[in-house]
Amino acid sequence: MLITGITTDAAWSGAALAPWLVGIPLLSAAVLLLAGRRSDRWGHWLGVLAPLASLVIGVVLLFSMLSVPGGSRTATVSLGRWIDAGTFHLDAGFRIDPLSLTFVLLVTFVGTLIHVYSVAYMEHDADRRRFFAYMNLFVAAMLLLVTASSYLLLFVGWEGVGLASYLLIGFWNHNPVYAAAAKKAFVANRIGDVGLIVAMGLLFSHVGALDFATVDAAVPHLSTGAVTAIGLMLLLAACGKSAQFPLQSWLGDAMAGPTPVSALIHAATMVTAGVYLVVRSNAIFTAAPDARLVVTIVGAISLLFGAIVGCAKDDIKKALAASTMSQIGYMMLAAGLGPVGYAFAIMHLVTHGFFKAGLFLGAGSVMHGMDDQTDMRGFGGLGRTMKITYFTVMAGWLAILGMFPLSGFWSKDPIIEAAFVPQDGQTWRAWVFGLVALLGAGITSFYMSRLFFMTFEGKRRWTTKTDGTPQHPHEAPALMTVPMVILAIGSVGLGAFLAVGDRFTRWLEPVTGPRGDGQAVLPGWLLITLSLVLVIGAAAYAWTRYAVAEVPATPPVGTLVTRAARKDLYQDVVNDAALVVPGRMLTRSLVFGDRAVVDGAVSGIAKSTVKVGDLARKVQTGHVRSYAATMTLGVVVLAVVVLLLGS
Amino acid sequence: MTLTHYVVLAAILFSIGATTVLVRRNAIIVFMGVELMLNATNLALVTFSRMHGNLTGQVLAFFVMVVAAAEVVIGLAIIISIFRTRRSASVDDVNLLKG
Known part of the structure; x- marks a missing residue:
């Protein structure tokens, strides 16, 4: 690559800072990895400073961008020519517009808080410095993903996120189960990556360019078939990264990583990348209604799938993981609705980033106080011993429920309402997706309330620590609680801040286009009332079952659905039967074929040569x-032959 | 006595020489067998030269004598050197090239 200096077409100042958004965390990761044990003493603080510096740059860019009107906010920052092959030219550059800046701020803000939290959480881990190096790499890759100006550079960040998640999920890779979980996440992501590669190939053959500006301009001239194919391939990529059906199986196992990693993966980075990709490619999806329908269906399935699985999990982190899948399903569903939903998908993503990070950090705090236990059947009554954690998790819980006036209410209800808007004049779609979204809200309320009540309310069901001494739950240190409190404040107030006066929708308009108007099949006030009634009803039901009634220490057998949900609705079984087992059989037969045919031929020739040699010896x-004597005999024989032939 | 008798004599001498080489173990005796074979060949060459009336065979006999002289020198040197190292002149004891 030829770096010819930073050039920009921005109408506002400061855009040239954009490369440093990615550069600083990347440099920090490199320093931490290369300096080795020498940097053990101060490494974690450098690790905290890197995303903080990116956050500062992000805020500077935000205010600079806000000083110009909406139409001129999109800017491209070019680093120079990257690829120059024949008629194909591609600049390595960054695209800073309201969408990418939203992600930059979310990733760096939540990321910084999680880094601060990790300083305390990972204090007793010998490899804390390496952990921070990977976390910085993760943040850098995610920032590259959301700021890249072309699909190809986005793909670099995309793969970087995959790599960093692999390193972090398998951070405690001395445990083979954790190492396997990391591999599973990597492989599942790889399947999605194939989709992105194919989509780029299609774009290359149909458009001849990979940068967003050219592609967006060329989409209206493409055939519907081509656009639909590109859209479906992008969806496959998004499914892998965002853990959407049918590529969601890695998400639950990804809990093997340290809890801050789960918070980072599930809240601000990684799983949001798929939603970003869909919204970033909104020109393509708007032009391909069929692809959008598939996006909506995938979102709806994942929404219910995750919610049902979440109801049955006793592991606090796995329940939260299932909830992530379900919430990302909401975002996908919204993104699939087209211009009506793009902005709401991103808004829910932002508020979800706050309350899910808060919930995960709360779960980490509980584990910190409970000797790394994750089984909620061994919790109960923790609200009285861990006050700060109790209230921060309560804020996240009420927010994810969509309780008025917390964040979730402002971002989830518009999605439900948008789902009730008929698409392409087809009313059945409005009813199906609307009801699924509504039902999902109810189930979400049940399993999140179950999680909250089982952990913080009811009787104490504490067991002993691993060393046999009784549990002694205690509040986490300030380094952990302060980020949790800040995230809780975001969970409470951010939604209203973004939604009042359509602030966020108007902010994203330069990217997603005008919202368009559509009339929902049910009036808005009725939908809000319905969803609130459903949510409160489900929460009350959970209260009677998990706070008032005794929670058994050993899980009851449960219904057929419960048992299926505990096993992730048999997704792993299906994957095993459909992919893993045939794949293993194939490799085994290939190994056998290699040994029998190829090796057999080679060593067979060698063996027969040896045998002939033995005879000759x-x-x-x-x-x-x-x-x-032999010579004489030979001569005599020759003489006889000559005589006989001659006569 | 025709020329044929000479050829027969040469054949008999050659056979005796060859048999000596094959049957005897002592290297010197084997060597003598070789000399007998060479001389039988010389006799055959000279006889055929006479039969055909050209001198090529006679000239060839001289060549054989020269080569045989050189061969005797080298052969005896080898036999002596083997005897010095192995204290034996038997050709059966010299079997280091066994496969």
Whole structure:
């Protein structure tokens, strides 16, 4: 690559800072990895400073961008020519517009808080510095993903996120189960990556360019078939990264990583990348209604799938993981609705980033106080011993429920309402997706309330620590609680801040286009009332079952659905039967074929040569006289033959 | 006595020489067998030269004598050197090239 200096077409100042958004965390990761144990003493603080510096740059860019009107906010910052092959030219550059800046701020803000939290959480881990190096790499890759100006550079960040998640999920890779979980996440992501590669290939053959500006301009001239194919391939990529059906199986196992990693993966980075990709490619999806329908269906399935799985999980982190899948399903569903939903998908993503990070950090705090236990059946009554955690998790819980006036209410209800808007004049779609979204809200309320009540309310069901002494739950240190409190404040107030006066929708308009108007099949006030009634009803039901009634220490057998949900609705079984087992059989037969045919031929030739040699060796007696006799005999035979032939 | 007798004599001498080489163990005796074979060949060459009336065979006999002289020198040197190292002149003891 040829770096010819930073050039920009921005109508506002400061855009040239954009490369440093990615550069600083990347440099920090490199320093931490290369300096080795020497940087153990101060490494974690450098690790905290890197995303903080990116956050500062992001805020500077935000205010600079806000000083110009909406139409001129999109800017491209070019680093120079990256690829120059024949008629194909591609600049390595950054695209800073309201969408990418939203992600930059979310990733760096939540990321910084999680880094601060990790300083305390990982204090007793010998490899804390390496952990921060990977976390910085993660943040850098995610920032590259959301700021890249072309699909190809986005793909670099995309792969970087995959790599960093692999390193972090398998951070405690001395445990083979955790190492396997990391591999599973990597492989599942790889399947999605194929989709992105194919989509780029299609774009290359149909448009001949990969940068967003050219592609967006060229989409209206493409055939519907081509656009639909590109859209579906992008969806496949998004499914892998965002853990959407049918590529969601890695998400639950990804809980093997340290809890801050789960918070980072599930809240601000990684799983949001798929939603970003869909919204970033909104020109393509708007032009391909069929692809959008598939996006909506995938979102709806994931929404219910995750919610049902979440109801049955006893592991606090796995329940939260299932909830992530479900909430991302909401975002996908919204993104699939087209211009009506793009902005709401991103808004829910932002508010979800706050309350899910808060919930995960709360779960980490509970684990910190409970000797790394994650089984909620061994919790109960923790609200009285861990006051700060109790209230911060309560804020996240009420927010994810969509309770008025917390964040979730402002971002989830518009999605439900948008789902009730008929698409392409088809009313059945409005009813199906609307009801799924509504039902999902109810189930979400049930399983999140179950999680909250089982952990913080009811009787104490504490067991002993691993060393046999009784549990002694205690509040986490300030380094952990302060980020949790800040995230809780965001969970409470951010939604109203973004939604009042359509602030966020108007902010994203330069990217997603005008919202368009559509009339929902049910009036808005009725939908809000319905969803609130459903949510409160489900929460009350959870209260009677998990706070008032005794929670058994060993899980009851449960219904057929419960048992299926505990096993992730048999997704792993299906994957095993459909992919893993045939794949293993194939490799085994290939190994057998290699041994029998290829190796067999090679060593067979060698063996027969040795055998012939052995036979020939016996002739070589070393006796001169026997050689002489052989020669004489040969001559006599020759003479006889010549005589016979001559006569 | 025709020329044929000479050829027969040469054949008999050659056979005796060859048999000596094959049957005897002592290197010197084997060597003598070789000399007998060479001389039988010379006799055959000279006889055929006479039969055909050209001198090529006679000239060839001289060549054989020269080569035989050189061969005797080298052969005896080898036999002596083997005897010095192995204290034996038997050709059956020299079987280091056994496969």
